[in-house]
Amino acid sequence: xxxxxxxxxxxxxxxxxxxxxxxxxxxxxxxxxxxxxxxxxxxxxxxxxxxxxxxxxxxxxxxxxxxxxxxxxxxxxxxxxxxxxxxxxxxxxxxxxxxxxxxxxxxxxxxxxxxxxxxxxxxxxxxxxxxxxxxxxxxxxxxxxxxxxxxxxxxxxxxxxxxxxxxxxxxxxxxxxxxxxxxxxxxxxxxxxxxx
Numbered sequence: 039x040x041x042x043x044x045x046x047x048x049x050x051x052x053x054x055x056x057x058x059x060x061x062x063x064x065x066x067x068x069x070x071x072x073x074x075x076x077x078x079x080x081x082x083x084x085x086x087x088x089x090x091x092x093x094x095x096x097x098x099x100x101x102x103x104x105x106x107x108x109x110x111x112x113x114x115x116x117x118x119x120x121x122x123x124x125x126x127x128x129x130x131x132x133x134x135x136x137x138x139x140x141x142x143x144x145x146x147x148x149x150x151x152x153x154x155x156x157x158x159x160x161x162x163x164x165x166x167x168x169x170x171x172x173x174x175x176x177x178x179x180x181x182x183x184x185x186x187x188x189x190x191x192x193x194x195x196x197x198x199x200x201x202x203x204x205x206x207x208x209x210x211x212x213x214x215x216x217x218x219x220x221x222x223x224x225x226x227x228x229x230x231x232x233x234x
Contacts, residue, residue: 041083041084041150041151041152041153041154042078042083042084042152042154042155042156042219042224042225043083043084043085043086043147043150043152043155043156044074044075044083044084044085044086044155044156044158045086045087045088045137045143045155045156045157045158045159045169045173046075046085046086046087046088046118046122046158046159047088047090047137047157047158047159047160047166047169048088048089048090048159048160048161048165049118049119049122049159049160050089050090050109050115050116050117050118050119051114051115051117051119052108052109052113052115052116053090053109053160054119054160056108056190057190059190059191060160060161060188060189060190063160063188063189063190063192063195064160064188067185067187067188068121070185070186070212071122071158071185071186071212072121072122073212074158074183074185074186074212074215074216075122075124077216078156079124079126079127081219084126084127084128084150084152085124085126085127086127086128086129086130086137086143086146086147087118087122087123087127087128087129087130088130088132088137088141088143088159088165088169089116089117089118089129089130089131089132090109090116090132090133090165091109091110091111091131091132091133092107092108092109092110092133093133094107096133111131128146130142130143130146135164135165135168135169136165136168136169136171136172137165137169137172138169138172138173139168139172144176147178152178153177153178153179154178154179154180154181154224154225154227155170155173155178155179155180155181156181156182156183156215157169157170157173157180157181157182157187157207158182158183158186158187159186159187159188160187160188160189161188161189161190161194161195162187162188162189162194162195162198162199163194163195163197163198166182166187166198166202167198167201167202170182170202170206170207171205171206173206174205174206174207179225179226179227179228180202180206180207180208180228181207181208181209181210181215181225182199182202182203182207182208182209182210183210183211183215184199184209184210184211184212185211185212186212187199206228207228208225208226208228
């Protein structure tokens, strides 16, 4: 049986509070999301928070209207939101949308014996989707708990979940995932059909 880890994306106030729609979506998801993280910790699975940090020389980084660079290393806005963070959790810095792009995430997961990842956080159509796809490309069994991913626009979230479920991940609600773990002790790998 492989080892399972939960990956969160961008649970940081500079990301969450960027728009009222994002803030509201995170608040709506918060109880189930926090409950899921607590249950996964209780079962002994690792939580890895992917912390987006913008680099000053990145030409693609969107700046605040006053020219300030958001999500600077060490800033309050870049910190993982305290409610989501436990002492046993791991924080991995990323500088792009995918948690695997030029980060230490893959090496850490391999060192910890992880072969199944549950990708959570925001935004579903950007960081969750790219992180899940990159996990799939690296051979991980990928699951996405649909009630633990957030987008400012519900249509973007739903479209991303459809894409993920049709391609590289098993999409299910968090309680279904916990029930599967309780019943089987593991999460089945999605069979991906490759067309000739």
